[in-house]
Amino acid sequence: MKTRRGRIMPGFGLSMGVTLSYLTLIVLIPIAALLWKAGDAGWPALWEGISSPRAVGTYRLTIGTALAATAFNAVGGFLLAWVLARYQFPGRRLLDAVVDLPFALPTAVAGIALSAIFAPTGWAGALLEPAGLKVAYAPAGIAVAMAFTSIPFVIRSLQPVLEDLESEVEEAAFTLGASGAAVFARVVFPAVLPAFLSGCALAFSRALGEYGAIIFIAGNIPGETEVTTLLTYIRLEEFDYPGAAGLAVAMLAMSFVTLFVVNALQLWRLRREGRR
Amino acid sequence: MSRARVTRNRAGDSAVVRIALIGTALVLAVLLFGAPLAMVFSRAFALGARVYAEKIGDPFTLHAIWLTVLTSLVVLPINTGFGLAAAWAITRHDFPGKRLLTTLIELPVSISPIVAGVAYLFLYGALGLFGPLLGELGWRIMFTVPAIFLVSLFVTSPYVARELITVMQSQGSDEDQAAISLGAGGFATFMRVTLPNIRWALFHGVVLCNARVMGEFGAVSVVSGKIRGVTETLPLHIEVLFNDYNATGAFAAASILALLALVTLVLKTISEWRLSRDG
Numbered sequence: 001m002k003t004r005r006g007r008i009m010p011g012f013g014l015s016m017g018v019t020l021s022y023l024t025l026i027v028l029i030p031i032a033a034l035l036w037k038a039g040d041a042g043w044p045a046l047w048e049g050i051s052s053p054r055a056v057g058t059y060r061l062t063i064g065t066a067l068a069a070t071a072f073n074a075v076g077g078f079l080l081a082w083v084l085a086r087y088q089f090p091g092r093r094l095l096d097a098v099v100d101l102p103f104a105l106p107t108a109v110a111g112i113a114l115s116a117i118f119a120p121t122g123w124a125g126a127l128l129e130p131a132g133l134k135v136a137y138a139p140a141g142i143a144v145a146m147a148f149t150s151i152p153f154v155i156r157s158l159q160p161v162l163e164d165l166e167s168e169v170e171e172a173a174f175t176l177g178a179s180g181a182a183v184f185a186r187v188v189f190p191a192v193l194p195a196f197l198s199g200c201a202l203a204f205s206r207a208l209g210e211y212g213a214i215i216f217i218a219g220n221i222p223g224e225t226e227v228t229t230l231l232t233y234i235r236l237e238e239f240d241y242p243g244a245a246g247l248a249v250a251m252l253a254m255s256f257v258t259l260f261v262v263n264a265l266q267l268w269r270l271r272r273e274g275r276r
Numbered sequence: 277m278s279r280a281r282v283t284r285n286r287a288g289d290s291a292v293v294r295i296a297l298i299g300t301a302l303v304l305a306v307l308l309f310g311a312p313l314a315m316v317f318s319r320a321f322a323l324g325a326r327v328y329a330e331k332i333g334d335p336f337t338l339h340a341i342w343l344t345v346l347t348s349l350v351v352l353p354i355n356t357g358f359g360l361a362a363a364w365a366i367t368r369h370d371f372p373g374k375r376l377l378t379t380l381i382e383l384p385v386s387i388s389p390i391v392a393g394v395a396y397l398f399l400y401g402a403l404g405l406f407g408p409l410l411g412e413l414g415w416r417i418m419f420t421v422p423a424i425f426l427v428s429l430f431v432t433s434p435y436v437a438r439e440l441i442t443v444m445q446s447q448g449s450d451e452d453q454a455a456i457s458l459g460a461g462g463f464a465t466f467m468r469v470t471l472p473n474i475r476w477a478l479f480h481g482v483v484l485c486n487a488r489v490m491g492e493f494g495a496v497s498v499v500s501g502k503i504r505g506v507t508e509t510l511p512l513h514i515e516v517l518f519n520d521y522n523a524t525g526a527f528a529a530a531s532i533l534a535l536l537a538l539v540t541l542v543l544k545t546i547s548e549w550r551l552s553r554d555g
Contacts, residue, residue: 008453009368010462016369018361023380026429033399033406034391076304083301086286087294095302097545101309103484104537104544106491108511109530112518113312116319116527123311148308171285184287209388212493212511216518229390229494236394236498241403248394255386263379 031252038249041242049235049246058228059250065139065227066207069146073203076147077154078196084155085162100156102149107212114145115217137219142227145214146207153206157199161192194269198262205258209251316534319527331528339505340513341532343421347509348489351428355485356478359436363474364466367444368452378441382434389431393498396427400499419501424509427495432488439481443474443551480547487540491533 038046049055083089084096102110118125118136128135135141165188173183211229219225228247235244288294321328331337362381366374384392398404400417410417417423451473455465471478493511500507508516510529517526 008456009449010456011364011466012369012371015361015365016371018358019365019377019381022358022361022433026426026433027380027384029405030392030395030399030430031387033404034395036405037398076308079297079301079304082288083298086288087298089298091302093545095305097541098305098309100541100544101313101537104487104491104540105312106487106493106511106533106537108493108514109316109491109533109537110312112514112523112526112530113315116315116523117311123315148312151308167286170287174285180287180290180293188287205386209386209391211388211390211497216515229388232390232394233494233498236397241398244394245398248391251388251391255388255391259379259383259386 034245034248034252037241038245041245045242046246046249049240049243050250052243054222054226055228055231055243055247055250057223058226058231058247061139061142061224061226062208062228065143066146066204068143069150069207070200070204072143072147073151073154074196074200077151077199077203078158080151081155081158081162085159100152103152107149107210108216110148111145111213111216114141114148114213118144118217136217137221137225139225141217141219142214142225145217146210149210149213150203150206153202154196154199157195157202158192161195162188165191194265194272198265198269201258201261201265205255205262208254208258313534313538316527316530319523320531322527323524327524328528328531331525332532334525336505336508337510337513337525337529340508340510340529343424343508344490344510346421347424347428348486350425351432351489352482352486354429355433356436356482358433359440359481360478362437363440363444364470366441368449381437381441384430384432385434389492389494389496390498392427392430393495396423396430396495396499400426418499419503419507421507423499424496424507427499428489428492431492431495432485435485435488436478436481439477439484440474443477444470447473476547476550480544480551483540483543483547487537490536 041049080095080099084092084099115136116122118128118141120126120129120136122136125136133140135144169187169191170183173187178186209229211227211233214227215230218227218230220230228251232244232247232251235241235247288297320331362377365371366378397418399406400410400423401407402411402418404418407418417426451469452465455469456462460468491511492509493515496509497512497515500509500512502508502512502516504516510533514526514529514533517523517529
């Protein structure tokens, strides 16, 4: 039956041919060129690019701020997804549309807007700076920019799973005398955990690679507020191609790791759903 | 007593919890999403509508708008064609390596735009893989408008495809198969059965793809060379104005893209509503 179905639908050769040639031309060859150029530079030059103190400083800052942003998004994203999936209230539809704003708003626009908000004279900056909280031109600003651009990943991964949860198990737990908090912690949360984690992993990955939103608010001081994407860009402008190649390969490796984690989480979820 | 039981049968159903959570979520949304939008428009119009119109009417700004629209006009049809082909191959046929192909299609989403830019520079740049060959032919791609098209194709290639794959997978191929077995040709089936079924998913994907094309910053900033009035797209132009201490100009240009974002959200909501209603 399966093979017959494969034969009955036409257009396999054409659609597959178009797909594979396009992917090769637009995606695979450029990535191969990156790896080729990195190999061409030779391991010592590449390693110098990857492991220079300035590069390591950017990894520390980028990973640290991305973790902070993801922690914020884990809480804020869970809250927004929960409210959207569980409750009916006036403005729910508007909220549902608006949480995708970071996907629709170009990163450069987000970057200058956030930088204006958190500048010492801005709406938030004027309140925070006298209290000793420096956001713009500080690592906190980088985390804010990352959090803004990546929060929809958490919301959109969680929301459908929360909506699909069947109420019987929760009802049964209540009937058996469990408290609301216990039902959440021991019934709801474990059920949505894989989707929640894969949303967080996607958001973290997006935060690591973010550039446009960050450069306007970061201040971009080497060793203090310089992220990896920015240093890569600077290396290109200095025509230090081995240096740029090293950083790009390091970021590509991080992308592959997150991709692997997300795929593993999805498999976990599928297996769980299959068992249910 | 028994009534309280009936109303409170799921976690977070109690009135206090519900109101507290909804309230916090709304405050968070206003701060996180409302404030940046409000800031863009308030700064764009800070010096009045006349100054705003002047800033938008600046020849470099107008050129940047045109280049951004042109890029979208080039990229959208190509990535829509790719999306249709990929979705047809993946959801209507069985073949080994399907999972790998799906992962490859989604790959550009996980790659930083800066890395994408570097990859294209290493491919088409003077010292790149194809650089010497292009040089002999007298062609230049890097730091020209076609470089912007190419890198935008890379960054946004998954958008239509993954949208269609999700929807066509869940719809299944029964209707297409029925048409084929009744004697319709492949092309007629695609045009008259498949396409009407997926039109809202297609629209949804194209809207998202367009937003990403018009807003792309990192990748374009690597390959474009940022030549004023030549290879400067609207997002790049915003950066230049902002760094020139022309904040009003930068926010005026940004207000166009913010408007685009709002239109995107409206179209996206409409298509999602249609999708959930008639699939």
